[in-house]
Amino acid sequence: MQSIKLAWYNILRNRRRSLFTILITVVATLVLLASGGFGLYMYQGLEEESARDTGNLIITRTGYFETEEDYPLQHGLSGFKEIQQHYLKDEQVKAVLPNVDFQGLISNGEKTAIFMGKGVEHGEFLAKGPFINFIEGHALSAEVEASADPEILLGKGLAKNLKVSVGDIVTLLSTTTDNVMNAMDFKVKGVFSTGIPELEKRMIYTDLNSAQILLDSDRVSSIAIHLFDIDNTSAKLDEVQSQYSELEVTPWWERAFYYRDVKNLFDLIFALLGIVISLIVFLAISNTMGMTIMERTREIGTLAAMGTYRYEITRNFTLEGLMIGLIGTVTGIALTLALIGFLNVANIEMPPPPGSTQGFPIAINFSLGLTLFSSILLMTICAMAAWFAARSGARKPIVEALSYV
Amino acid sequence: MLRFENIVKAFTQGETKTYALKGVSGSIQRGETVALCGPSGSGKSTLLNICGLLDNDYEGELFFDDEKVTGGINAATKMRRERIGFIFQRYNLIEAMTAFDNVEYPLLLTNENKSDRKEKVLSILKQVGLAGHEYKRPDQLSGGQQQRVAVARALVKKPDLVIADEPTANLDTETATVIIDLMRELGASIQTTFLVATHDSRMTERCHRTLNLQDGMLFDEVVGSVEEPQTKTLAKGAKHAEHQVSMV
Ligand SMILES: Nc1ncnc2c1ncn2[C@@H]1O[C@H](COP(=O)(O)OP(=O)(O)OP(=O)(O)O)[C@@H](O)[C@H]1O
Numbered sequence A: 001m002q003s004i005k006l007a008w009y010n011i012l013r014n015r016r017r018s019l020f021t022i023l024i025t026v027v028a029t030l031v032l033l034a035s036g037g038f039g040l041y042m043y044q045g046l047e048e049e050s051a052r053d054t055g056n057l058i059i060t061r062t063g064y065f066e067t068e069e070d071y072p073l074q075h076g077l078s079g080f081k082e083i084q085q086h087y088l089k090d091e092q093v094k095a096v097l098p099n100v101d102f103q104g105l106i107s108n109g110e111k112t113a114i115f116m117g118k119g120v121e122h123g124e125f126l127a128k129g130p131f132i133n134f135i136e137g138h139a140l141s142a143e144v145e146a147s148a149d150p151e152i153l154l155g156k157g158l159a160k161n162l163k164v165s166v167g168d169i170v171t172l173l174s175t176t177t178d179n180v181m182n183a184m185d186f187k188v189k190g191v192f193s194t195g196i197p198e199l200e201k202r203m204i205y206t207d208l209n210s211a212q213i214l215l216d217s218d219r220v221s222s223i224a225i226h227l228f229d230i231d232n233t234s235a236k237l238d239e240v241q242s243q244y245s246e247l248e249v250t251p252w253w254e255r256a257f258y259y260r261d262v263k264n265l266f267d268l269i270f271a272l273l274g275i276v277i278s279l280i281v282f283l284a285i286s287n288t289m290g291m292t293i294m295e296r297t298r299e300i301g302t303l304a305a306m307g308t309y310r311y312e313i314t315r316n317f318t319l320e321g322l323m324i325g326l327i328g329t330v331t332g333i334a335l336t337l338a339l340i341g342f343l344n345v346a347n348i349e350m351p352p353p354p355g356s357t358q359g360f361p362i363a364i365n366f367s368l369g370l371t372l373f374s375s376i377l378l379m380t381i382c383a384m385a386a387w388f389a390a391r392s393g394a395r396k397p398i399v400e401a402l403s404y405v
Numbered sequence B: 001m002l003r004f005e006n007i008v009k010a011f012t013q014g015e016t017k018t019y020a021l022k023g024v025s026g027s028i029q030r031g032e033t034v035a036l037c038g039p040s041g042s043g044k045s046t047l048l049n050i051c052g053l054l055d056n057d058y059e060g061e062l063f064f065d066d067e068k069v070t071g072g073i074n075a076a077t078k079m080r081r082e083r084i085g086f087i088f089q090r091y092n093l094i095e096a097m098t099a100f101d102n103v104e105y106p107l108l109l110t111n112e113n114k115s116d117r118k119e120k121v122l123s124i125l126k127q128v129g130l131a132g133h134e135y136k137r138p139d140q141l142s143g144g145q146q147q148r149v150a151v152a153r154a155l156v157k158k159p160d161l162v163i164a165d166e167p168t169a170n171l172d173t174e175t176a177t178v179i180i181d182l183m184r185e186l187g188a189s190i191q192t193t194f195l196v197a198t199h200d201s202r203m204t205e206r207c208h209r210t211l212n213l214q215d216g217m218l219f220d221e222v223v224g225s226v227e228e229p230q231t232k233t234l235a236k237g238a239k240h241a242e243h244q245v246s247m248v
């Protein structure tokens, strides 16, 4: 108690310098929490996007993602309807979406190109939200008249390559499960962009049923389970896995390659930022503490002469550093909270990220873990800087310290 | 109480080695007030620092109550904490502490309990005439008042020895007299031994004895007392001096 009071008076003694030191800690706290919180907000957005893209859980035959198929749907799932019915009853589940992955040739009658196709149910477009941007036309219809041609969506690059647009007819050629070639005509319903040119040159969407007819199979490649709440993924993963132990259940994060790359990169950036800030704080506080200790050399000598042990002297200065750190971080946290509140109200938009046409509002997530980590880190740095400075000060021979002017 | 034998202290600066103390010996009885006189640079501070266990880098031997002072820096710290008080020329109060806190500090170091501390501090502050100024900080006190606090701080733990290096040099005559009287009064009541480096004749007059340092040698020991004003005889070539000179 006595030493806290003492540290406090010493902080007040050179107000300008203490204020400067505290300000450094405040800024450091704010930068760490704001950038980290923004990172967390971005991660959260990416996580939700990734999970929406692949589904929170992907049910496949065991080893599906590791082994190449000899013919379409070789490792596909049969009887998907039963699984679909089962999980649609679950109130945590938003959608159960089977899909068929297939490849082949696409032709406009004159020109032929390779395609990568996905057969999806109509629900795909409802459950996943705007996961592709339509440049022309619309999503697949819910029902197509039996007599009409089935519908197809083409990637922007592919449509350009084949010189087709909405309303034109294209033919898909693919190998069936019996290893014979099969062809079907499709009517172009829409042209889309994904932001990734390589994909746009190959990608097509058809309805699930037509894809199965083309491939002459009733299997599907995988079933995606979409949940309302991303936080339920792990629990649901265990549940589905134990329910269908003969199948493989993959959570979204194992297929979220883009998310993982981005996260790894940003983790690295934040780690570097943290290190740089820590270093700056350490140097700044070492410097001001060094000055303080220099100024108080005679006081240190006096305390030592009266019988104060070196460690007690160092401890008092360390406490001073710790208190500066505490005041700084608490103020920094308060400012971060104010910033979060301001951003909530102000609703400032970020420019659209690459591959997207829509901007998104800037926000900062408040994370207790990050806050605790940053505060403890900064307070430790303050205390350490003070300790280092004080240690060298307390080592000076007493006689020398006492005659210091 | 305190005895030092053949103390030699040299300062090395680059190539040159200067002897601040060239082999001095002497002893001080318990309760004695001894003045250490001598011109500037004669080694007064150097000897005080050694006797006050602030400096352990010397040759010769130092005895406290006939026990040789040995041991490391921590033993010396413990000894200062428990048995030695200091009064400095420039008061050296801790700026961040009030008068009360400054005086209380030595008692904190000796782990006295809170109510005892408070009682002792208030009582000694009253004795040095600072009742009503207890909660002022050093920068709110005059030089004389600060030195009163310093005297109280040095004596509050009832030390065996008080080392004072020119305690009145920064004070005007009137204030200096007050400080000297305070030291004597408070010291006498608790049988404290004083070793005071001073140029101040009023100080030496009030001491039991004066040791004269000149050029790193202890030249004479004039015995006197406050009660019977002494006649200062310069006994040139006193036994210590002769002994020392032959040593160097
Ligand atoms: N740190 C030091 N380095 C080198 N020489 C020193 C040091 N301290 C003291 N001396 C020398 O030792 C001698 C004695 O110094 P000391 O300070 O003990 O004298 P003093 O009697 O206290 O003088 P004053 O009345 O000026 O305080 C002087 O010649 C001084 O130059």
Ligand SMILES: [Mg+2]
Binding pocket: B044, B045, B046, B165
């Ligand atoms: Mg001196």
